[in-house]
Amino acid sequence: MAEKGNTENISSDDAVPGRMEHVLCQPCSSKGKQTEADVFCSVCDEFQCMDCSTIHKTYAFMKNHKIVNAKEFKTKPVSLDMKGLDQCDIHHNGIEFFCEDENQLCCSTCAIVDHRKCHSVVEIKMIAGKPVSMRSEIKIKLQDIREKAELVVENTKSLTEQLDQDVNGISLKTETLEKLTKKQSDSEKHVADATKSLETIDNVHQNGTPLQQFILEQRMKKQVDELGRNVDKECQNLETVTVSFTFDEILRLPSLPISYYVPGELTLKYSTLEDVKPIAPVDPILKLTQISSIDLKQSGDDVEEPLLSGLDFLPDGRLLTVDNKNKKCLIYNDKLEKVGSYQLSYNPLSVVAVSEEEVAITNGGQYKIDFLHVSKYNEITCNRTCKVKLKYGSVCMKDERHLVVGAIDNTRPVGIVSLSGEEKDFNISFLNKNYPVGTSSCTYIRSSNKVVITDRNEHTVYIYDTATNTSVVVKDYQIKEPRGLAVGPSDCILICSMKTNAIVQISQTGRILSSYKLDMKSPRSVCVSKDESVLAVTNCYSGKTMLKTFKISY
Structure with missing residues (x-):
């Protein structure tokens, strides 16, 4: 509902035929001046004259404010009773700010105490006037x-x-x-x-x-x-x-x-009765319980702060990683203690366990894939190198003899490479788009022969069905800057959402199942153990890089 504005802003006392009703500029009235209002701003929630309204052209954050002619808008909305929804749950103050880093509403106390280290805490009035709205989606x-x-x-x-x-x-x-x-x-x-x-x-x-x-x-x-x-x-x-x-x-x-x-x-x-509409089976929603966590610090012969760009579990449960910055292949035990290390001559991008004692490593700078031997005593040696025609980033297993690889700067973003180095394409009509290093990752769902690709810049996940050459496009407010991904229990898809600091679980049909908030900034790589009981995730946040493991349950 709407009602008349405050009486001090109306120059006529009563409704008299032939008399025009004039609304006064509220900023001018606060200074003791009586100036007729020309416009009404719904974001500022006040009538203004032309001079006072020019402030909307001065400041960039006010350019999206909705302004209408005052003569066409003689009433102003009364603030709706939100029944406590606009109050902070912790401090019971009015909500005024929004933390874009953690996707949280904040009062002034929250903004100062809990989000002072966040990079983007904005006043809601600055962004509320933007045309983007989730109303229809919700x-x-x-x-x-x-x-x-x-x-x-x-x-x-x-x-x-x-x-x-x-x-x-x-x-x-x-x-x-x-x-x-x-x-x-x-x-x-x-x-x-x-x-x-x-x-x-x-x-x-x-x-x-x-x-x-x-x-x-x-x-x-x-x-x-x-x-x-x-x-x-x-x-x-x-x-x-x-x-x-x-x-x-x-x-x-x-x-x-x-x-x-x-x-x-x-x-x-x-x-169930035949006349009752059957309900499709529901994908299980995963629960993550933290097992271990370590901070990744520069130490020993490290040249820079570690950046684990690729993760995968060996069949026996040991965690295999590659450190992009320090050119290393590393092994961690179940307590996240470093138990093995191997120095590489290049900056690795991704790693996958090929068998019980062999792993494959990709890099974005050279046309090759290295295959390393990893013994049960955590000794790592180079078995062989396969030369390839394209540069590859992400990698996972397609079957016992083939890898699925994410191509860098190529219009065919995902391909197949045999363990002997032979390359071939999927029979899929991919989007005609190149993905530079760090903008996309891929994985493969064996049971349904589906290829999944993340597009970091477009905040999008693509699920391609190789059998039907069809695709599903997934865009959701919970997926922002998707990076690494992995196949989880019941063949769900687990995605690192860097901007929302979360692991997002989606089904093969593209339905959002859950979003697990992580206590780390910018998660970038994720993997699931072979028995689907443990998840490992790492991030790429300067000064606070971490490696965490979680128990997976339903």
């Missing part, structure tokens, strides 16, 4: 969540009714009915929450200020992700339900094909 997610929750409600109702009908006269185990009732109740609440959130979004975007709209969008991102995860959990195991009946005495079941008494325990399995 609404689509909420509508999808509501539809899923409604399907769960419909499904549980149908199952309960069918079970009551099929086992009429027999006392059901209350535990089974209680589970169905709880699932229905939880899903009905999810429907209500999604509906309420959609109404809140529409209300704030119709009646709220740009600052309030920005705060709501940031708040809603986390709420929608959490709500989506809860609904996905409810969607699991809906295809069938098993009910057990235990009889204390012999029971006659005349409807069965036998006419005798059936003693003991009878288990009946009921399938």
Whole structure:
């Protein structure tokens, strides 16, 4: 809703036919001057004359402010009651700032105490007027969540009714009915929450200020992700339900094909009704629990601060890394203690375990791939070198005899190299685009023959299906400057999002499953152990490079 501006800014006292109503410039009024307003700025939230309005041309951050003619805008919006959403959860102050490094809303205390070391903490008023908005994306997610929750409600109702009908006269185990009732109740609440959130979004975007709209969008991102995860959990195991009946005495079941008494325990399995829309299987959402963490410091014969540009686990669980700055191949044990080292003659980019005792290393400066032998005693020697026609960066295994490699500065960004050095292309229509060093990485999903590529500059992930020559393009506010990536449990894709300092989990179809915030800046390389139980990640943040391992669970 909107109401008249303050009475001190209206020169006419009453509505009289033929009399023009003049709104006064608020900055001038604060100086004791009475000047008629020419425009209204919705970001500054005030009427201004032309002279006062020229400040919008002086400062760059004010150029995106929305200004309208004062005569066409005789009313100004009243600040909407955000019901605490615009208050800091910790300090209970008004939210005024946004940390772009950590993607967090801040009050003035947060900005000073918790984000003083961050590089980009901006006043929300400076960016709230920008045209980019997540509203439509958030609404689509909420509508999808509501539809899923409604399907769960419909499904549980149908199952309960069918079970009551099929086992009429027999006392059901209350535990089974209680589970169905709880699932229905939880899903009905999810429907209500999604509906309420959609109404809140529409209300704030119709009646709220740009600052309030920005705060709501940031708040809603986390709420929608959490709500989506809860609904996905409810969607699991809906295809069938098993009910057990235990009889204390012999029971006659005349409807069965036998006419005798059936003693003991009878288990009946009921399938979902055919008229209920089936719900697609839900990809498991991973949980990461930190195991070990070390700071990577310059030491010994290091020329510079370490930069681990590539990681991979050996089959026995040892972690293999390459240090780009100091030209080394390194081995770490499960406690992240350095147990092996080998000096290279070039700056390595990536590494992959080819077998139990052999690894392959790429570099962006030379046309070759080195194959090193790694003994169980952590001794490293050079086995052989394969000359290639292109320069390669990222590398992973395609099968037991071939590598998948990311090409540097080539219109065919991903290729295949055999262990003997023979090169060939994928039968994929890639985008006609070159990727310089550090702007893209690739991986390969063996089970579905899919190639995944990150585009750091475009904040995009591409998933190419080699069988159908089709692709999925993934862009999301949770993926900013994607760098390294790896295939995780259930063939999900784990991506280093450098700008949001997170590991983002997506499905093979490109659906965002989760985003795990890391206690490190600019994560760049990630790998998963062969038994899919451990994840390792490192970063490229000057002065604070780290290496961490996490336990993977569901």
